[in-house]
Amino acid sequence: MSSCLEAEHSPIFVNGPIVVGAGPSGLSVAACLSNRGVPSVILERTDCLASLWQKRTYDRLKLHLPKHYCELPLMEFPKNFPRYPSKQQFITYIECYAARFNIKPVFNQTVEKAKFDVVSGLWKVKTQDCVYTSKWLVVATGENAEPVVPDIPGLKNFYGPVVHTSAYKSGSEFANRKVLVVGCGNSGMEVCLDLCRYNALPHMVVRNSLHVLPRDVFGLSSFGIAMTLLKWFPLKLVDNFLLLLANSSLGNTDRLGIRRPKTGPIELKNATGKTPVLDVGAISLIQSGQIRVTVKAITKKGAKFVDGQEMEFDSIILATGYKSNVPDWLEENGFFTKEGMPKTPFPNGWKGENGLYTVGFTRRGLLGTVFDAVKIAEDITDQWMKSEGPLSASNICSSWGTPSPCIVHFHFNKS
Ligand SMILES: Cc1cc2nc3c(=O)[nH]c(=O)nc-3n(C[C@H](O)[C@H](O)[C@H](O)COP(=O)(O)OP(=O)(O)OC[C@H]3O[C@@H](n4cnc5c(N)ncnc54)[C@H](O)[C@@H]3O)c2cc1C
Ligand SMILES: NC(=O)C1=CN([C@@H]2O[C@H](COP(=O)(O)OP(=O)(O)OC[C@H]3O[C@@H](n4cnc5c(N)ncnc54)[C@H](OP(=O)(O)O)[C@@H]3O)[C@@H](O)[C@H]2O)C=CC1
Ligand SMILES: O=C(O)C(=O)Cc1c[nH]c2ccccc12
Numbered sequence: 371m372s373s374c375l376e377a378e379h380s381p382i383f384v385n386g387p388i389v390v391g392a393g394p395s396g397l398s399v400a401a402c403l404s405n406r407g408v409p410s411v412i413l414e415r416t417d418c419l420a421s422l423w424q425k426r427t428y429d430r431l432k433l434h435l436p437k438h439y440c441e442l443p444l445m446e447f448p449k450n451f452p453r454y455p456s457k458q459q460f461i462t463y464i465e466c467y468a469a470r471f472n473i474k475p476v477f478n479q480t481v482e483k484a485k486f487d488v489v490s491g492l493w494k495v496k497t498q499d500c501v502y503t504s505k506w507l508v509v510a511t512g513e514n515a516e517p518v519v520p521d522i523p524g525l526k527n528f529y530g531p532v533v534h535t536s537a538y539k540s541g542s543e544f545a546n547r548k549v550l551v552v553g554c555g556n557s558g559m560e561v562c563l564d565l566c567r568y569n570a571l572p573h574m575v576v577r578n579s580l581h582v583l584p585r586d587v588f589g590l591s592s593f594g595i596a597m598t599l600l601k602w603f604p605l606k607l608v609d610n611f612l613l614l615l616a617n618s619s620l621g622n623t624d625r626l627g628i629r630r631p632k633t634g635p636i637e638l639k640n641a642t643g644k645t646p647v648l649d650v651g652a653i654s655l656i657q658s659g660q661i662r663v664t665v666k667a668i669t670k671k672g673a674k675f676v677d678g679q680e681m682e683f684d685s686i687i688l689a690t691g692y693k694s695n696v697p698d699w700l701e702e703n704g705f706f707t708k709e710g711m712p713k714t715p716f717p718n719g720w721k722g723e724n725g726l727y728t729v730g731f732t733r734r735g736l737l738g739t740v741f742d743a744v745k746i747a748e749d750i751t752d753q754w755m756k757s758e759g760p761l762s763a764s765n766i767c768s769s770w771g772t773p774s775p776c777i778v779h780f781h782f783n784k785s
Contacts, residue, residue: 386410387506388495392419392475395730395739396510398442401471402747408754412475412769420464426536430564431457434648436591440736474769485701486724506725506750514692524668534688541568547684558689559652562661573662581635581646584619609634626656627663643733720745
C-alpha cells in the first residue's frame with residue numbers, strides 16, 4: 371500500500387462504496403456492483419479471501435446445505451462439484467468468483483473505526499494505515515467475526531490445552547486423548563465426530579435443548595425438503611414433518627441427553643438464529659457410547675458430571691460459537707444491537723441511514739447473504755448513477771483489478 375503511506379493524513383476518496391470484509395458477503399456485494407458497472411473498495415483484515423473458511427475452520431469441513439443453497443449471486447458452482455462441496459472446493463469457488471468479477475480487495479487492512487461525518491456527508495473509515503472516505507459503507511464482517519470464549523468456572527486453572535474450534539484443524543493430535551468438547555452446535559458435533567475418527571475420546575457438554583436433524587433422508591437433503599415444502603405448507607406443519615423424519619431416522623434424542631426445544635427447528639432458526647444440528651454421523655457415535663454427553667463443572671484436571679462423577683481430561687475444545695465485531699469499530703446511532711447485529715429483522719436489516727448497509731447478518735447463512743447483496747447493489751447503483759455517475763477510469767479507486775486502482779485525495783477539516 372505505498373499509496374497509503376504517501377497519503378499520510380489525507381483520506382482516500384472511494385468513488386463507490388467501501389466494503390468491510392472480503393468473505394462471501396463482501397465479495398457478493400462487490401460482484402453485484404461490478405456487474406452493474408459500479409466500483410467498490412473492499413478492506414480485509416487478513417491476507418486472503420474468505421478468511422473464515424481458509425484460516426479458521428477444520429480440515430474435514432464440508433458445506434452442510436446442498437451447494438444450490440450456498441451459491442453466491444451471478445455464478446453457479448461447477449457441475450462436477452458434489453452435493454456438499456468440501457471446504458477446499460468452496461475456497462476454490464470463492465477464488466474463481468473474485469477472479470471472474472475482477473475483485474481485488476485491499477488486504478491486511480483492519481478497519482479500526484468507521485464514522486459518518488455529517489459535515490462532508492461521507493463515511494470515514496480508518497484502518498491501521500489509512501483513512502478511506504465514501505458516501506456508502508457496507509458492513510460485511512460477518513456473524514462469525516470473533517470466537518466466543520466464555521468465562522467458564524475453573525477453565526483458567528485447567529492444566530491442559532484449551533482450543534476454540536476456530537483454531538482446531540483435525541483430531542490427529544488427539545489420538546487416545548480424553549477431550550472435553552464444550553458446546554453442541556454444528557461445530558461441537560462435527561469436532562466430536564472428527565476426534566472419534568482419530569481415535570480420541572470426546573465428551574461433549576450439552577447445556578440447553580437443541581434440534582438435531584438428519585442431513586439427508588431417503589437420499590434427499592432435509593433442508594431441501596423443508597425449503598420445497600415451505601412453498602406450499604405453513605411453517606409449523608413443515609417443522610412437524612421434519613421432526614417426524616428426525617425421530618424416525620435418529621430415534622429419540624432425549625434419551626441421549628439431547629432435549630428438543632418446544633419450538634420447531636426452522637421456526638427457531640428464523641426467530642433466534644439458533645441453527646439446528648444437521649447430523650452427519652455424530653448421533654450414532656453418541657448412541658454407541660463413543661461420544662459421551664453432559665458435564666457439570668470444569669475442575670483443575672478434568673470435569674465433574676451431573677451424576678457427581680469426576681473425570682480427568684487431557685484437552686478442552688471450546689465449540690462455543692462466534693460473535694460479530696461491529697461494535698468494536700463502527701460508531702453509529704442505534705442501527706446495530708450491542709451484540710453487533712442489525713436491530714431490524716430479516717428481510718429489512720440490510721439498509722441503515724446515511725448510506726450504511728449490512729450484508730450477511732440475517733442468520734440465514736449464504737442464502738441470506740445473496741438476498742442482502744442483490745438488494746444493496748440495486749440500491750447503491752441507483753444512487754451512484756444519479757449522483758456520482760461513472761467517473762473517468764483514471765479517477766477510480768476501487769477493488770477492481772483494471773484499471774489499476776488510483777487514488778483521489780480529498781482534504782477534510784478535522785471535526
Ligand atoms: C464452520 C462454519 C461452517 C459454515 N457452513 C455454512 C454452510 O455450509 N452454508 C451456509 O450457508 N453458511 C455456513 N456458515 C455460515 C457462514 O457465516 C457463511 O458461510 C459465510 O462465511 C458468511 O460470510 P460473510 O462474508 O458474511 O462472513 P465471513 O466469512 O466471516 O467474512 C467476513 C470477513 O470480514 C473480515 N473482517 C472482520 N472484521 C474486520 C475488520 N474490522 N476489518 C477488516 N476486515 C474484517 C474477516 O477477516 C473475514 O474475511 C458456516 C459458518 C461456519 C463458522
Ligand atoms: N458443516 C457446516 O456447514 C458447519 C456449519 N457451522 C455453522 O457455523 C455457525 C457456528 O456454529 P457453532 O460454532 O457450532 O456455534 P453455535 O453458536 O451454533 O453453538 C455454540 C454452542 O456452544 C454452547 N455454549 C456457548 N457457551 C457455552 C457455555 N458457557 N457453556 C456451555 N455451552 C456453551 C451453546 O449452547 P447453548 O445452545 O446452550 O447456548 C451451543 O451449543 C452456525 O451457523 C453453524 O451452523 C458450524 C460447523 C459446521
Ligand atoms: O450453516 C449455517 O449456519 C446456516 O446458517 C445455514 C442455514 C440457513 N438456514 C438454515 C436452516 C437450517 C440449517 C442451516 C441453515
